Amino acid sequence: MMQNQGQNQQQFEYSDQVQPQFNHGGHELFDAHEAISGLVGGMEQCLMYDQHIQDPELKSIAQRQKTFLSQMYNTIVETLKTGQTPSVKTQSYQMTENNTTLYGMQPSQPKAPAQSVNELSDQCISSFMMGNLKANAGAFCTTALETTNPVLRRVFQDSIPNLIEMAYEIYQYQNKNHYYQVPQLKQEDMQNYINSFAPMPGNISGGMTH
Template sequence: MFTQPSESQGNQQPISMNHGAHEVMDVHEVLSACIGALNQCVLMRNQIQDPELLGILDRQYAFMLDEYNITAEAYKTGHDPKHPTKTYNMQMGNDVKYGLSAGEPKKPIQSPNEVDDEIIAGALLSMHKTSAVGKTQAALESTNPVVRRVLQDSVPNSVEMAYEISLYLNKRGMYQVPQLAQPDMNIMLNAYGQAGKAKNMPN
């Protein structure tokens, strides 16, 4: 239900109405995508076989649910939510296995019976990547300072959750990370030098 802004002096508006149109629409998309992600977690949970993946999903679901609630609260009221954005911390090391090995070509499944842990983890990874992009876009468009801060503080959490899932998949050979040949890698890594201050810029 939408309410009309109250009469006020000058250009002042009630803080709950302190939103630009782009902000309102972009945050609407973020919250809708968040609901979709949470719903997918509920739908996928009982199909998970690996206890480690189940633990990751449960931790991420609880975190995303709380983050959804505070974002929705800030969006609706324009005020600080009941607590600041928390920080998601994954519970695994960040060792990555590099290199490629040949395998069966990837393709869409043809039956729900084909859903396995790799497909579920891949869906989670896609959700977090999409979330990071959507939150960033919405934060860039937000004029309400509270909403902007909640969104920008939550972007690293989406990145961290995506990283956790990618490491889970990588550890099992399901998310391969190619590398350049050493000479090409050296060329790329040494392609940039340190910059000095331009002569017309102040100290």
């Protein structure tokens, strides 16, 4: 019985006994491959969008985000290959849009799918950009939850807020141009939703760490 236990233990390779570049699990590699491929796809699509962007502001946002995503890509790929701290650590993306949201709906013409690339507007392109960023954020979150290599997990985890920030920047651009309109509930209904939860009674900070 003891001999069998010893044999079973030898079949496991613990993370501190594995070379860093091979310190990856199967699910981790599958998800990382999918996340990186999605990032590549979004960046390559930006190459197609660039020639159709009319608004200089949107073109500036797209170029700045592509530059940041390129460094993000290099950091992730280096970490995946080495399993160690990358030469350029995860940066923090700083958007240029403000945090002001325009509420309410304005009448607009019904939309239909474009019939040619010449019909692609800044509204279409900014929506494509946001869709890619939202998809990448979801893929990065799934990957971070499956990743066993601690450095690669941290790189994916720390990249998620940057993808969210970039998507939020696109949202702000769309909102101020009335591409992304935000309706509101009646004040009474809004208040009912806001007040639908109550705080827990008593001191709940005893088990929390500071």
